[in-house]
Amino acid sequence: MKFMPVKLMPVESALQTILLYHQQTKHHFQRYASGPDGLDWKNQPEAFRTFEGCAELELPLLVQPTSVSYKDLYHPEKNACQALTLTNIAQLLELSLGLSAWKQYDNTRWALRCNPSSGNLHPTESYIITEDLEEISEGVYHYVSRDHILEKRCQFSLKKSILPDNSFLIGLSSIPWREAWKYGERAFRYCQLDTGHAMSSICYAAATLGWQAHIVTSVSDTDVATLLGLDRDADFTAAEREYPDVMLLITTQKTDLDDKPFVLKNISLKEIVEQACKGRWSGQANVLSAHHLDDWPIISEAVQACIKPETDELSWCAPALAEPVLESVSDKPASTIIKQRRSAQGFDVSACLTKSLLTKQMLYRMLDLTLSRQTIPPCDVMPWQSRIHLLIFIHQVDGLEPGLYCFLRTDDIENKLKASLQQDYEWLKPEDCPEHLQLFRLIVGDAREAAKTLSCHQDIAGDGVISFGMIAEYQAHLTHKPWTYRQLFWEAGLIVQVFYLEAETIGLRGTGIGCYFDDGVHNLIGLNEGDYTFQSLYHFTLGKALTDCRLQTLPPYDHLQRSEQK
């Protein structure tokens, strides 16, 4: 299998291609986006990517919960920066992309991970790139979450240090086939949402160590592919290809905020890429499915249309907002909350209806945590102004009338959105909502049925306490930079991870919802079909989860015989 040419398309045709991809992969009431006619279980993709023939580096597992509490993740000044050691890198990987449990039903077992994934198919692969550290030499390493090991893909040598002191890189890639096997053409969207979740998980895990993650925005996808070894045809042969997503710089010391753009601007990844090209590579990628019954060429076209060229490093800084106003009610260790995160399969309808499971203060806190602040995870990773806003179906929140609400994550979008949405909406801010939260009631009413119908008739969207859709500022952003299509989905995944974790602290549970009727949402709020100013990208629901007693839950790493070092 050859890596697809990473030749950049002219911007105009890339834009048309990605707009078409989005249109073609919408679910409609009368017709779902194209996907397989049934599941080809014989060729279900192998759950884990490995590279045979690489040297392996065992990572230690956490043996105690983190001393940093979940609520202090949002107070980075309280968390001392931990040293850049292999043990701490291991902690970061375990708490972001590592396994959180095994589930078993009869003789079938499947792993869950700290990061959620559409259909639990996990298209996201991760690599770390380090300069010389005491316990880990310079090179490119692939993380295998099942075994909690690093596979050494490339050994290179740098003549001088290139990364800022005490930092390293994490590169993410996607294998679209994993999602396409089940979901067909819509798979490219799910890969991007999953990347957003993975990034968010990395931000939280980094914060347990006092570390911070930053997107390197200047690097081209071609360079990311080369650095991660994704373009090495000989190492993949029949194996499914991975495509570059994002390169993150992990800093382990507090960065002076004024220096942040400067630090990132001065990294010359080109030099590392050059050394990686000359480096010693090893490993052969495993084949995930023996046969691919369906091929979805539109996915390759979308990948191609979204290839990012080299650009200037973005130097946008989040507005100086006060710290989140409302404290978390949970004192639990951060690692406990991160590892217990799960998606709900169904909700206890009567508990959600009759009890005050979610108060307006809890909701305000969640919304507040999705705002970009310079050092607060996970939105601090995004060096651009937020482009995603929430359309919230409030079913049962103590202190708020049920109905349709809208939460704007930037101050300057209200008029534009007002002009695009139904003209008879109230736009009423709840009386005691904190001033900086742009939460508006649009219309009062029972939104359960609408929420459920719009989320592909899934009960979970109507049975909980709230559910929401995410409205992206769309075409204006894509016009000159079609690759930012991917960033919109990343941002959506990033935000949803906030709700996933917050839910766990108040005895509730969430579920990301990738299956929804795109234009159905637009029609509900009055967005004209054919007007691409805004588009709906992702849904989420929150409620009191029902437990499926038929499933057994097993510890994540009992299958490893690993020395415990921490």
Ligand SMILES: Cc1cc2nc3c(=O)[nH]c(=O)nc-3n(C[C@H](O)[C@H](O)[C@H](O)COP(=O)(O)O)c2cc1C
């Ligand atoms: C992008 C995305 C889309 C998802 N879409 C749905 C969905 O439409 N319906 C659903 O029941 N679960 C959905 N899920 C939840 C996944 O099925 C769940 O994350 C996966 O099974 C792993 O389980 P876990 O979250 O408990 O680790 C989605 C998750 C993600 C990240």
